[in-house]
Amino acid sequence: MDPARKRQLRLVTLLTVALLLAGALVYTSFSAATEQRTPSQVLAAGDDQTYDLGGTVVAGSVRREGDVLAFELRDPDGTAKLPVRYTGVVPDPFREGREVIVTGKLQDGTFVAEKDSLVTKCPSKFESDRETAGSGG
Amino acid sequence: MEYGLAVIVLLAVVAFFVTGPLRSAEREERAEQQLREELEAAKEAKYREIREAELDRRTGKLSEDDWRRIDRELRGEAIAILKRLDELG
Amino acid sequence: MAWLGSACLFAGLLTALYAAAASLWGARSGEWRWVASGRRAIFALAGLLAVAFAVLEAAYLRSDFSFALVAQNSSEATPAFYKLTAMWSSQEGSLLLWVFLLSLYASTVLLLVRRRLREIVPYAQAVLAVVAAFFLGLVVFAEPPFATLASPPADGNGLQPLLRHPAMMIHPPMLYLGYVGFSVPFAFAIGALASRRTGADWIQATRRFSLAAWSFLGFGIMLGALWSYTELGWGGYWAWDPVENAALMPWLVGTAFIHSVMIQEKRGMLRVWNVSLIIGTFVLSLLGTFLVRSGILDSIHAFGASTLGGPFLAFIVAVLAGSAALVVSRLGDLRSQARLDSLLSREAVFLANNLVLVGLCFVVFWGTFFPLISEAIGGEEASVGPPWFSRYTTPLALVLVALTGIGPVFAWRRATWASLRRALVPPLALTAVALAVMLALTPAAESVPSLVMFSLVAFVLGVVAQEYWRGVRARRVMAGEPWPVALVALVGRNRRRYGGYIVHAGIALALLGVAASSAFVEQRDARLVPGQSTTVGDYTITYREPIARVLDDRSGTGAPLTLGARLEVEKDGERFVVEPSRNYYGASRPDPQAPLRSFFDGEATSEVDVRWGLLRDFWIAAVPDLQTLEEPIREGDERFASLGSDVGGLLVAALAERFANTASPVTVRALVSPMVAWIWIGGLVAVLGAVIALWPAGRRPLGGVYAARVGRELREFARA
Numbered sequence: 001m002d003p004a005r006k007r008q009l010r011l012v013t014l015l016t017v018a019l020l021l022a023g024a025l026v027y028t029s030f031s032a033a034t035e036q037r038t039p040s041q042v043l044a045a046g047d048d049q050t051y052d053l054g055g056t057v058v059a060g061s062v063r064r065e066g067d068v069l070a071f072e073l074r075d076p077d078g079t080a081k082l083p084v085r086y087t088g089v090v091p092d093p094f095r096e097g098r099e100v101i102v103t104g105k106l107q108d109g110t111f112v113a114e115k116d117s118l119v120t121k122c123p124s125k126f127e128s129d130r131e132t133a134g135s136g137g
Numbered sequence: 138m139e140y141g142l143a144v145i146v147l148l149a150v151v152a153f154f155v156t157g158p159l160r161s162a163e164r165e166e167r168a169e170q171q172l173r174e175e176l177e178a179a180k181e182a183k184y185r186e187i188r189e190a191e192l193d194r195r196t197g198k199l200s201e202d203d204w205r206r207i208d209r210e211l212r213g214e215a216i217a218i219l220k221r222l223d224e225l226g
Numbered sequence: 227m228a229w230l231g232s233a234c235l236f237a238g239l240l241t242a243l244y245a246a247a248a249s250l251w252g253a254r255s256g257e258w259r260w261v262a263s264g265r266r267a268i269f270a271l272a273g274l275l276a277v278a279f280a281v282l283e284a285a286y287l288r289s290d291f292s293f294a295l296v297a298q299n300s301s302e303a304t305p306a307f308y309k310l311t312a313m314w315s316s317q318e319g320s321l322l323l324w325v326f327l328l329s330l331y332a333s334t335v336l337l338l339v340r341r342r343l344r345e346i347v348p349y350a351q352a353v354l355a356v357v358a359a360f361f362l363g364l365v366v367f368a369e370p371p372f373a374t375l376a377s378p379p380a381d382g383n384g385l386q387p388l389l390r391h392p393a394m395m396i397h398p399p400m401l402y403l404g405y406v407g408f409s410v411p412f413a414f415a416i417g418a419l420a421s422r423r424t425g426a427d428w429i430q431a432t433r434r435f436s437l438a439a440w441s442f443l444g445f446g447i448m449l450g451a452l453w454s455y456t457e458l459g460w461g462g463y464w465a466w467d468p469v470e471n472a473a474l475m476p477w478l479v480g481t482a483f484i485h486s487v488m489i490q491e492k493r494g495m496l497r498v499w500n501v502s503l504i505i506g507t508f509v510l511s512l513l514g515t516f517l518v519r520s521g522i523l524d525s526i527h528a529f530g531a532s533t534l535g536g537p538f539l540a541f542i543v544a545v546l547a548g549s550a551a552l553v554v555s556r557l558g559d560l561r562s563q564a565r566l567d568s569l570l571s572r573e574a575v576f577l578a579n580n581l582v583l584v585g586l587c588f589v590v591f592w593g594t595f596f597p598l599i600s601e602a603i604g605g606e607e608a609s610v611g612p613p614w615f616s617r618y619t620t621p622l623a624l625v626l627v628a629l630t631g632i633g634p635v636f637a638w639r640r641a642t643w644a645s646l647r648r649a650l651v652p653p654l655a656l657t658a659v660a661l662a663v664m665l666a667l668t669p670a671a672e673s674v675p676s677l678v679m680f681s682l683v684a685f686v687l688g689v690v691a692q693e694y695w696r697g698v699r700a701r702r703v704m705a706g707e708p709w710p711v712a713l714v715a716l717v718g719r720n721r722r723r724y725g726g727y728i729v730h731a732g733i734a735l736a737l738l739g740v741a742a743s744s745a746f747v748e749q750r751d752a753r754l755v756p757g758q759s760t761t762v763g764d765y766t767i768t769y770r771e772p773i774a775r776v777l778d779d780r781s782g783t784g785a786p787l788t789l790g791a792r793l794e795v796e797k798d799g800e801r802f803v804v805e806p807s808r809n810y811y812g813a814s815r816p817d818p819q820a821p822l823r824s825f826f827d828g829e830a831t832s833e834v835d836v837r838w839g840l841l842r843d844f845w846i847a848a849v850p851d852l853q854t855l856e857e858p859i860r861e862g863d864e865r866f867a868s869l870g871s872d873v874g875g876l877l878v879a880a881l882a883e884r885f886a887n888t889a890s891p892v893t894v895r896a897l898v899s900p901m902v903a904w905i906w907i908g909g910l911v912a913v914l915g916a917v918i919a920l921w922p923a924g925r926r927p928l929g930g931v932y933a934a935r936v937g938r939e940l941r942e943f944a945r946a
Contacts, residue, residue: 003565007565007566014581018581018585021585022588025588025589025592025618026592028614028617029592029593029596029610029614030600030608032610032611032613032614033596033600033608033609033610033614034608034609034610034611035600035606035607035608036597036606036607036608036609052608052609064851064853066753067751067753067893088751089459089460089895090459090849091458091459092387092388092458092459092829092830092831092832093388095827095828096827103611116460139229139230140229140232140233143229143230143233143234144233144236144237147233147234147237147274148237148240148241150270151237151241151267151270151274154266154269154270155241155244155245155248155263155264155266155267155270156263157262157263157266158259158260158262158263158266159259159260159263170341171341171342171344174340174341174342175342175343178342178430182430186492189720189723192697192700192720193637193638195700195703195704196693196696196697196700197645197648197649197696198635198636198637198641198645198649199637199645200642200644200645203637203639203640203642207639
């Protein structure tokens with residue numbers, strides 16, 4: 001085989017392999033992903049699939065019961081509320097009125113969260129209007 | 138008020154500075170100087186390549202034959218550069 | 227003085243626009259004096275921005291609260307170091323830092339390149355000036371740093387507590403030195419394309435800048451990981467968070483770039499690939515800067531929606547589209563003569579390394595932007611977590627380390643089997659020995675990927691050691707120097723190569739730490755009352771007593787209240803004491819009817835206690851359980867809320883004492899992480915190697931005697 005053909009063959013093989021790997025990557029990402037839902041969406045779905053629940057921590061709802069942190073999340077722009085039970089590390093910025101995301105599933109009307117899955121949105125630093133924190137924290 | 142004044146003063150200073158080359162009739166005949174600098178840089182780079190090839194041979198990465206071939210090629214390129222430098226005078 | 231800062235910025239914007247226009251006019255008309263004028267405009271820009279920067283820093287140091295930024299991010303009580311570094315903790319300040327660094331980098335490269343590269347420099351100047359103008363436009367019109375308050379407050383808000391950590395304050399400038407640094411090779415690449423001088427000149431002129439930018443960015447990423455490990459309460463250093471990934475992506479592509487340009491310098495190949503890589507690196511740097519401040523992806527760092535998202539995105543798209551169009555239009559000039567001679571060559575190894583790095587970047591990119599992608603495709607926003615990232619990055623990282631090992635052993639163009647065999651046997655033997663030792667003496671076999679990584683790291687270190695040994699031996703044969711002198715001379719005369727080897731060794735060590743600590747970490751979460759014990763790994767932890775400190779912040783961040791635990795840790799008879807705690811800073815807007823409640827619900831940070839070790843770290847964080855204080859807090863608020871903040875301070879102190887004197891429970895998280903220290907050690911070694919590789923050769927040209935000899939020989943050869 002002359003060198004030019006060999007090079008062409010190498011290039012084609014490489015591209016095919018790369019495409020196959022990329023395809024595998026893309027495919028598995030969809031099955032490995034968790035969807036993000038708001039409390040009202042989770043309540044509406046009513047199933048036991050794992051979701052990333054995103055919402056605002058309801059003022060006055062945060063309680064510690066031993067290892068478990070219990071609180072309520074409501075829709076960022078709505079009123080639907082969902083009680084959450086969470087174990088694990090609580091990020092420092094967590095407090096009432098902050099937007100958080102926690103992974104878990106609905107069980108008997110309560111959202112049971114996976115350990116260490118709580119993530120808070122830090123509203124300081126680069127927010128444009130920081131001190132209008134009446135709604136937030 | 139002070140802001141506007143400051144802007145004007147700053148722009149004036151900057152304008153004076155940046156129009157320097159435009160005001161002094163700088164001769165375009167820097168071309169030769171520039172070419173010489175570039176050839177010198179190319180020569181340096183070529184010498185480094187020659188020495189690196191030598192190092193590769195000493196540390197066993199290049200075989201004698203391969204090194205001889207590459208060394209000859211590089212030296213040829215270096216000679217071409219030296220010739221051009223000589224032409225510049 | 228704020229008017230002076232604002233004036234400098236506005237004048238700077240006009241200056242940058244002039245610089246771009248003059249440089250382009252000089253390029254078009256061929257009149258160098260216009261280019262020289264544009265060059266001076268860039269120097270002037272650096273001067274103006276330096277003044278603006280100084281004005282802002284001075285305001286911070288003076289605690290001048292008429293400056294809105296100072297009032298928002300600093301306070302009288304803030305320590306001086308954090309006053310200075312608070313400057314870039316805000317959107318406005320960090321953008322100013324970005325463009326200031328850009329002006330410095332641009333001025334430096336223009337000074338160094340002097341009169342060379344005449345065709346390329348005008349366009350490069352224009353590109354740098356346009357980027358500067360964009361950032362200045364943002365600063366002047368959207369996020370002005372010199373806004374003033376009509377009635378300055380008596381004291382400022384202080385720096386956000388999570389940021390009061392040295393690593394966290396050096397982290398942004400390091401990242402920016404990286405992002406901004408890549409604009410220099412980018413500008414010169416565009417210049418090379420525009421002027422059709424697509425040889426290796428633009429690469430050689432900007433080589434040190436590329437390497438410096440890469441080093442700073444890597445160091446900044448490492449600092450971020452270190453901060454996460456020592457400041458946050460979860461005990462990890464990398465979470466595949468979008469903002470972490472945003473800095474990693476340009477670093478990966480940048481690594482590919484600094485390797486593949488060597489192929490163009492040596493053989494003139496891969497011209498299209500190289501310009502594409504640097505365009506990609508720069509666009510990813512802009513993307514990284516943008517991601518952190520747009521809130522477009524949810525993460526622990528998301529800084530909330532801001533007004534900058536639109537312009538930034540538009541700029542990134544414009545840069546990408548414009549650069550791509552330019553590359554396509556110059557494809558003819560980018561064709562190269564040389565071809566890949568053999569798969570057994572250093573070129574082939576570098577190409578493989580490039581493919582792996584770009585592959586890694588693609589994985590990270592896909593995972594990071596998946597929420598947006600899934601929303602666009604399926605309407606639902608979904609995200610992938612760390613397990614997905616690890617699944618794909620781990621095998622790619624293993625391949626990369628393997629390539630790092632075999633790369634130095636291959637010669638350019640074509641390596642012979644004989645030389646490869648000779649070169650690979652010693653490091654492979656070392657690897658085999660290391661593998662045997664690990665299997666026999668350690669539990670490393672429990673995790674196959676880790677075992678493979680450890681073996682590959684041994685391989686890389688073996689190759690590096692061998693290269694040094696062969697080089698020193700060759701030098702001694704040649705010059706008869708004693709061993710240490712030969713080593714210094716070898717490295718001194720071949721900084722790029724031998725510095726690069728040290729970088730490889732450093733990266734290998736860092737990955738060793740990553741593999742060991744990921745696979746073999748042991749963790750325990752427990753809720754303890756005084757006297758209770760728990761175990762983690764071989765350690766026994768006993769909670770002795772609670773700690774409360776008022777206005778006595780041992781971590782130097784000025785926290786008014788510290789609550790924590792004193793615990794005794796014991797392992798094999800060795801004992802030590804740890805005191806993890808939590809700092810309470812109070813709320814920025816306390817509820818006037820419940821000041822105590824607000825205080826305890828306000829800003830708080832974890833103060834982790836870490837026992838560093840070469841073999842393993844003992845890491846522990848504690849969250850005090852405030853349940854026993856609930857009643858007193860409520861009572862205190864009811865009775866004393868109206869009496870003002872001084873009384874509030876006394877109450878907090880009283881509550882602290884109560885915490886210390888009762889059997890207050892704490893929830894601890896303890897980790898035993900093997901070999902984490904090697905991540906930081908490896909990173910420092912890599913930086914050292916990069917510094918060596920970067921170090922300028924000095925004014926003195928290449929060994930005068932040597933050059934004369936070669937010159938003489940060449941002339942004789944030519945005459946013959």
